Amino acid sequence: MAIFIACVSSLVLLLLVSRYVYQLLGNVRGRLPPGPLPLPIIGNLLDVAFMGLLLHRCLGRLAKRHGPLMTLRLGRVVVIVASSPDTAREVLQTHNNLSLVGRVPPDAWLGAGHAANSVFVLPPNHRHSNVVGDKTHVDHSDMDHLPFLRAVVRETLRLQMLVPFVPNKAATSVQVHGYTIPKGSTVIMNLWGVHHDAEVWPEPDRFIPDRFLGDKEFHFLGADLEFIPFSAGRRICLVFPLASRMMHVILATLLHRFEWALPRLAEQNGVDMSEKIGVTLSMANPLKAIPKPI
Numbered sequence: 001m002a003i004f005i006a007c008v009s010s011l012v013l014l015l016l017v018s019r020y021v022y023q024l025l026g027n028v029r030g031r032l033p034p035g036p037l038p039l040p041i042i043g044n045l046l047d048v049a050f051m052g053l054l055l056h057r058c059l060g061r062l063a064k065r066h067g068p069l070m071t072l073r074l075g076r077v078v079v080i081v082a083s084s085p086d087t088a089r090e091v092l093q094t095h096n097n098l099s100l101v102g103r104v105p106p107d108a109w110l111g112a113g114h115a116a117n118s119v120f121v122l123p124p125n126h127r128h129s130n131v132v133g134d135k136t137h138v139d140h141s142d143m144d145h146l147p148f149l150r151a152v153v154r155e156t157l158r159l160q161m162l163v164p165f166v167p168n169k170a171a172t173s174v175q176v177h178g179y180t181i182p183k184g185s186t187v188i189m190n191l192w193g194v195h196h197d198a199e200v201w202p203e204p205d206r207f208i209p210d211r212f213l214g215d216k217e218f219h220f221l222g223a224d225l226e227f228i229p230f231s232a233g234r235r236i237c238l239v240f241p242l243a244s245r246m247m248h249v250i251l252a253t254l255l256h257r258f259e260w261a262l263p264r265l266a267e268q269n270g271v272d273m274s275e276k277i278g279v280t281l282s283m284a285n286p287l288k289a290i291p292k293p294i
């Protein structure tokens, strides 16, 4: 009996090992993008599940090591992760019509934080009362004269994504940068990774609105694939023109009508910027700012 059990166990082990080796060879032969070495059966689950980071940050960290187009195996599922402006162009524009089309539902992951940054760091010399004058509300037409406010909104959307990554499904096999994205694989476009690409955005974790004050105009239409808070291509956020207008007007009105202060604890310790992810990414501990009418 013992011999029989030993034989069966060896056979199962042999099957698992040969399947694993076959899978690794398949990665090389199929020209899949590089990625961390998958373990048998669970693949790269340990690489993404137990780093104590939210998924977009975890993928961003792995991409620094393995490149902007990377393969992960989550159990049996092949996942391709894109996280640079170049790969975003391929995934969201070039192949978005026929090949990378389907949706897969986003999952939630566990939280972590980053450096304290917020609109409270706005220097006083950027106040805009002189532009808005005595009006009670700020109009969209005022925005052309409020470049710093526009820069603050853009820098906030770069640093702190509402939708940090968007999943796609490969309906057919496609070639991207010489690698194969196999049919049926999940393709995660890490928008957060694009916004934290240090080659495009020096000191990517710092809140520096002045990045958006140069000659180059960064539009929300996704033409500049290095700045895509509303995603890009056919699946760009349906209401981005409205959302963009509302954000500018609401923020400008709140700054125009009120003097804002931080609660004492946040004043002492900095704003808690830790995140949680549900349908969208939000503050784990929402900030209760204190308004004082002007």
Ligand code: HEM
Residues within 6 Å of the ligand: 162, 163, 166, 229, 230, 231, 232, 234, 235, 236, 237, 238, 239, 240, 243, 244, 247
């Ligand atoms: C700052 C505010 C917002 C940001 C940054 C944002 C960003 C995004 C992003 C990144 C996507 C995913 C696109 C993709 O799958 O590739 C998306 C999709 C979408 N958003 Fe927004 N969004 C915002 C506000 C809103 C609001 C206020 C609404 C509704 C009133 C809205 C409605 C939608 C809808 C319906 C989709 C799905 C589009 C589709 O599947 O084709 N968004 N948004």
